Structure formats: structure tokens, C-alpha cells
Amino acid sequence: MPKPENVFIHPQALVESEKIGPKTRIWAFAHVLKGARIGSNVNIGDHCFIENDVVIGNNVVIKNGISIWDGISIEDGAFLGPNVVLTNELLPRAGFPKGLERTVIRRGATIGANATIMTGITLGEHCTVGAGSVVTKNVIPHALMYGNPARQKGWVCICGLKLSFDERNAAVCSCRREFVLKNGKVKLIK
Amino acid sequence: MPKPENVFIHPQALVESEKIGPKTRIWAFAHVLKGARIGSNVNIGDHCFIENDVVIGNNVVIKNGISIWDGISIEDGAFLGPNVVLTNELLPRAGFPKGLERTVIRRGATIGANATIMTGITLGEHCTVGAGSVVTKNVIPHALMYGNPARQKGWVCICGLKLSFDERNAAVCSCRREFVLKNGKVKLIK
Amino acid sequence: MPKPENVFIHPQALVESEKIGPKTRIWAFAHVLKGARIGSNVNIGDHCFIENDVVIGNNVVIKNGISIWDGISIEDGAFLGPNVVLTNELLPRAGFPKGLERTVIRRGATIGANATIMTGITLGEHCTVGAGSVVTKNVIPHALMYGNPARQKGWVCICGLKLSFDERNAAVCSCRREFVLKNGKVKLIK
Numbered sequence: 001m002p003k004p005e006n007v008f009i010h011p012q013a014l015v016e017s018e019k020i021g022p023k024t025r026i027w028a029f030a031h032v033l034k035g036a037r038i039g040s041n042v043n044i045g046d047h048c049f050i051e052n053d054v055v056i057g058n059n060v061v062i063k064n065g066i067s068i069w070d071g072i073s074i075e076d077g078a079f080l081g082p083n084v085v086l087t088n089e090l091l092p093r094a095g096f097p098k099g100l101e102r103t104v105i106r107r108g109a110t111i112g113a114n115a116t117i118m119t120g121i122t123l124g125e126h127c128t129v130g131a132g133s134v135v136t137k138n139v140i141p142h143a144l145m146y147g148n149p150a151r152q153k154g155w156v157c158i159c160g161l162k163l164s165f166d167e168r169n170a171a172v173c174s175c176r177r178e179f180v181l182k183n184g185k186v187k188l189i190k
Numbered sequence: 191m192p193k194p195e196n197v198f199i200h201p202q203a204l205v206e207s208e209k210i211g212p213k214t215r216i217w218a219f220a221h222v223l224k225g226a227r228i229g230s231n232v233n234i235g236d237h238c239f240i241e242n243d244v245v246i247g248n249n250v251v252i253k254n255g256i257s258i259w260d261g262i263s264i265e266d267g268a269f270l271g272p273n274v275v276l277t278n279e280l281l282p283r284a285g286f287p288k289g290l291e292r293t294v295i296r297r298g299a300t301i302g303a304n305a306t307i308m309t310g311i312t313l314g315e316h317c318t319v320g321a322g323s324v325v326t327k328n329v330i331p332h333a334l335m336y337g338n339p340a341r342q343k344g345w346v347c348i349c350g351l352k353l354s355f356d357e358r359n360a361a362v363c364s365c366r367r368e369f370v371l372k373n374g375k376v377k378l379i380k
Numbered sequence: 381m382p383k384p385e386n387v388f389i390h391p392q393a394l395v396e397s398e399k400i401g402p403k404t405r406i407w408a409f410a411h412v413l414k415g416a417r418i419g420s421n422v423n424i425g426d427h428c429f430i431e432n433d434v435v436i437g438n439n440v441v442i443k444n445g446i447s448i449w450d451g452i453s454i455e456d457g458a459f460l461g462p463n464v465v466l467t468n469e470l471l472p473r474a475g476f477p478k479g480l481e482r483t484v485i486r487r488g489a490t491i492g493a494n495a496t497i498m499t500g501i502t503l504g505e506h507c508t509v510g511a512g513s514v515v516t517k518n519v520i521p522h523a524l525m526y527g528n529p530a531r532q533k534g535w536v537c538i539c540g541l542k543l544s545f546d547e548r549n550a551a552v553c554s555c556r557r558e559f560v561l562k563n564g565k566v567k568l569i570k
Contacts, residue, residue: 001521010316012394012411014202014218019406028411029219029237029409029411029427031202031218031219031236031326041326045429045447046411046447047219047255047409047427047429047445049235049236049254049255059473059475060474061472061475062430063433064447065237065255065273065427065429065447067235067236067254067255067272067273067446068254077473077474077475078474079472079473079474081467081472082447082449082465082466082467083273083445083447083463083465085273085321085322086272086303086306087214087271087272087273087302087321089271089380090319091270091300091346091350092251092269092300092302092350093267093298093348093350094249094250094251094267094268094298094300094350095249095267096270096349096350096365098350108292108473108474110471110472110473110474112467112472113356113466113467113496114304114463114465114514115323115494116303116304116496118321121482128471131465131467131496131498131514132465132496132514132528133322133514134304134321134322134323147528148322148337148338148528153303156471157471159476160471160472160473160476160478161471162471167234175476175538179401188290199513202393219409219427221392221408221409221426226471237409237427239425239426239427239445241442255427255445255463257425257443257444257462257463258446259462273463274463274495275463275490275493275511275512276462277462277511279461279491281508281536281540281541281542282441282459282490282492282540283457283459283460283488283490283538283539283540284439284440284441284459284488284490285439285457286539286540286555288540304494306493306494306511306512308511323512324511324512324513338512338527338528339480348499358405362444370462377461
């Protein structure tokens with residue numbers, strides 16, 4: 001099989017897709033199926049598995065041991081910590097297929113290590129799911145979620161640090177980005 | 191080593207057992223030790239590990255990244271979601287072996303993605319353990335369990351859908367199966 | 381690459397380090413990077429990944445599917461159950477590196493299956509973290525911790541069994557070791 005160009009594929013990885021962007025690295029014992037579409041500058045760690053009906057954007061970090069199943073999309077700049085577990089079936093049973101549901105991980109979101117994401121869910125832009133959490137419903141942009149089941153515990157910046165909104169619903173991150181919280185939504189001001 | 195017949199073994203899988211039934215598929219980077227006995231039409235996903243003193247029935251689905259240790263039995267038609275974690279030691283310590291305990295997963299049970307099953311436990315027929323749960327004690331047939339620790343939150347049908355029992359303790363699933371709940375047990379009527 | 385002596389390396393393992401002590405076993409589809417330093421009589425299970433800036437002592441048990449990242453130290457006789465998840469970044473984001481934090485797992489500690497250890501944490505000597513727990517802060521020696529987030533639920537012996545302290549703050553384990561509890565610390569008497 002021809003290798004995609006400017007892609008690093010570890011000699012022990014199995015990569016069947018050719019739709020992989022430049023500067024992407026795929027590490028040992030990872031397995032990428034033929035239909036997967038993967039952007040540029042993506043890191044796919046050891047022991048990952050990428051199925052066919054998967055779209056992964058640019059600059060995504062996928063740490064070790066993660067399976068990305070048919071029906072899952074991951075937008076630019078998302079971060080999946082080690083051993084994150086994604087799903088595509090609700091109430092599965094052997095011999096009783098119910099159809100797959102789609103999961104979307106929006107731009108710049110973080111999923112912490114070993115978190116579990118139930119299926120049919122959208123994780124909003126720049127949200128953060130804490131390590132070991134179990135996410136059972138949609139997550140709004142910039143939300144910080146954790147626990148089992150995961151609940152919203154705060155807000156996070158584009159850079160990932162926690163945001164504290166003052167009595168006027170304004171927050172300045174130590175990275176100097178400024179936000180307002182209006183009608184339950186975080187908006188970048190500058 | 192002779193290959194078992196009519197079994198699909200991915201070229202990158204390591205299969206040392208010959209006791210594997212027809213139509214079973216074993217995927218990349220999976221490792222099956224010599225003593226394991228595996229039925230027919232079983233799916234064993236990428237990056238699984240099956241130890242020696244293991245019995246797996248027919249039509250079992252084992253998604254990616256699962257280790258099945260000595261002392262674990264899995265009956266026909268069970269479904270193990272991705273990255274389910276099973277165990278065979280209670281209170282382990284390096285250098286202080288305490289003997290292995292046995293875990294039994296009964297016919298038609300489902301274990302959700304990334305759930306953890308403590309050792310010495312039986313999961314009853316047609317039960318469902320939710321994704322990300324931690325199961326610390328036996329589960330009765332048809333129970334729906336989730337959380338950390340997992341608690342019973344309802345009942346599920348043979349097909350996997352949730353059952354709602356009415357005031358006469360009767361339930362009809364949308365798959366048309368009918369059940370009664372009597373003395374805390376779910377019984378199939380038709 | 382020359383193999384370290386008296387080390388068992390499975391033919392399907394990738395071992396780039398030469399700093400590995402005698403009697404250590406490294407199993408199939410495991411990957412050990414060049415800088416890792418690993419003691420003697422260590423067991424590294426299938427599908428593990430050991431990064432460079434890692435120090436592992438003697439007689440450590442590392443079950444399957446565990447990634448040990450730069451900045452993690454594991455002392456003699458620690459036990460890491462299957463699919464334990466360790467981390468080295470707090471509030472990670474793709475494109476926003478914040479520097480790695482160090483995690484230390486002290487002598488004789490146990491981490492139960494599928495537990496998640498947040499970064500920057502020390503797990504004290506002879507502590508036990510229960511299966512499926514999420515550890516968010518330091519753990520004191522001999523503590524038994526579980527839940528999400530993990531809370532202290534009791535004490536454990538050097539051998540791993542639970543300790544019950546009497547009204548005089550004394551405990552005798554069934555392994556015959558004796559302890560006192562003084563100022564919140566467990567001390568071995570004989």
C-alpha cells in the first residue's frame with residue numbers, strides 16, 4: 001500500500017488509510033482502517049484504533065490506547081487524554097443491533113485521561129472533561145465537567161486554564177484572553 | 191502452530207490456543223494464550239489479551255482493549271464494550287499472592303464501555319452494566335446497573351432495551367417480549 | 381540493539397532501553413522507550429507503554445495496558461492493576477503546553493484496576509487505591525482509598541489486607557504484623 005506523504009508511521013503501526021495529512025505521526029501498535037480521514041499535524045499514540053467512518057481534523061492530540069469508532073468526528077485542536085473511551089451504541093447487546101449514534105468532539109475540546117463518553121453526544125468547543133469522568137449528555141462550550149456522571153463545575157479558557165467570572169460576568173485569563181458570560185454562554189471579547 | 195479452522199486471525203494477532211470455534215474473528219495486536227477455550231462466532235477486538243484459564247461461549251462480542259484473566263468465564267451472547275476492565279485478585283500486593291477469585295458473566299449480559307468489574311462477582315443473565323461503572327457485588331438477571339459504585343437503576347429486556355413494569359408488575363418491550371416481575375425476579379412470559 | 385541480560389523480552393515487544401535489571405519480563409505488544417530505567421524482577425504486561433523519563437524500581441508488577449509517562453516514578457514492590465491510567469499534565473490543551481508534573485508511587489503501594497491518577501500526586505507507601513477510583517490528591521501511607529473522587533475509607537497492611545484499629549489505636553493483621561495509629565499515621569510495631 002502506498003504511504004501517505006510526509007506522515008510518520010512507526011514501523012509497528014498498521015495504517016490502511018491514505019487520507020492522512022502531512023506532519024501527522026502514528027505510533028507503535030496503532031491501527032488505522034482504510035476509510036478514516038485524518039488531518040495534518042495529528043498525533044496518534046501507541047495502541048490506538050481508528051475505524052472507517054471517522055473524521056479527525058488538524059492539530060488533534062490522541063494519546064495512547066484510544067479507539068475511535070465509526071460515527072465519531074473530532075474537530076481541529078481537540079485533545080484526547082490517555083485511554084479515553086468513546087462509544088457508538090446505546091444499550092448494546094450481542095445479536096441485537098440498534099444502529100450507531102454519532103458523537104462530535106468540537107474544536108479545541110479536551111477529554112481527560114480515562115474519561116468515558118456515552119454515545120450521541122456533542123462536546124462543545126473548548127470544553128474540558130476531567131480525568132475519569134463519565135459524560136452522559138451534551139457539554140456546552142467552555143464548560144468544565146467532571147464526576148460520574150459528569151456535572152458542570154466551572155468554565156475554562158481557550159488555553160485550558162480555569163476562568164473565574166466576576167459579579168459583572170467578566171473574566172480575564174492569565175493568558176490575557178478576556179471573556180463575558182451572557183445567557184449562559186461564554187464569549188471571547190479579546 | 192496449526193491454526194484452528196474457519197477462524198479469522200488477523201496477521202498481526204498472536205493466537206496460541208487451538209480451541210477456538212468456527213467463524214470466530216481475532217483482530218490486530220490481540221493475544222490469546224494457549225489454554226483459552228473460545229466458542230464459535232466470537233469477535234475479539236484489537237489489543238485484547240486472553241489468558242489461559244478462560245472459557246468464552248458462542249456469539250460473544252469482545253470489543254477492543256480488554257484483558258480476560260485466568261478464572262473468568264463468559265457465557266453465550268455476552269457483550270463486553272470497549273476497554274471493559276476485569277480483575278481476578280482482591281486487595282492485590284506485589285509479593286503477597288492471595289489466590290485468584292472467579293468471575294462469571296452470564297448469558298446475554300452487557301458490560302458497558304470502560305466499566306470495571308471487581309473480582310469474585312457473577313453478572314446475571316441479560317443484565318446491563320452502564321458505561322464507566324464500577325461493579326462491586328453480584329448483579330441479578332435483567333438488572334440495569336450504573337454508577338461508582340454501581341447501583342440498580344432499572345430493568346432491561348433480553349434485547350437490551352429498558353423495561354417499565356406497570357402496577358401489576360407486567361412489562362411489554364417494544365421488541366414484543368413480555369415479562370412479569372415476581373419476588374424481585376424478571377420472568378419471560380412470551 | 382543489544383538486549384539487556386537475563387531479561388525476558390517477548391518477541392512481539394519493542395524494547396529500546398538497555399537499563400533493565402535481571403529477571404524482568406516484558407510481554408507482547410509492550411513498548412519501552414530508550415530512556416526508561418527499570419529495576420529487576422519487574423513484570424510489564426501486554427500493551428504497556430513506558431516513556432523515557434521514567435524510573436521503575438525492583439519487584440514492581442505492571443499489569444496490561446498501562447502507559448507510564450515522562451515524570452512518573454514507581455518505587456520497589458508497587459502493584460499497578462490492569463489498565464491503570466496515569467497522567468502528567470493538568471488542564472491539558474492541544475497547542476497550549478503547560479509543563480509536566482511529577483507523580484510518585486511509593487514503595488509497596490497498590491493501584492487497583494482502571495483507577496485514574498491525576499498528575500502531581502504522591503501515593504504513599506503501602507497505600508491501596510480501589511479499582512475504578514479517581515485520585516485527585518496525595519494519598520498517605522497505608523490508606524485505603526476509593527470512589528470518584530477517591531476518599532479514605534480505611535487502612536491497609538503491608539500485605540494488602542484491611543486493618544481494624546481498636547480503641548487503643550492498635551491493630552493486628554491476620555499476617556501477624558502489628559501496627560499503631562498515632563497522629564494520623566500508621567506505624568509498624570512488629
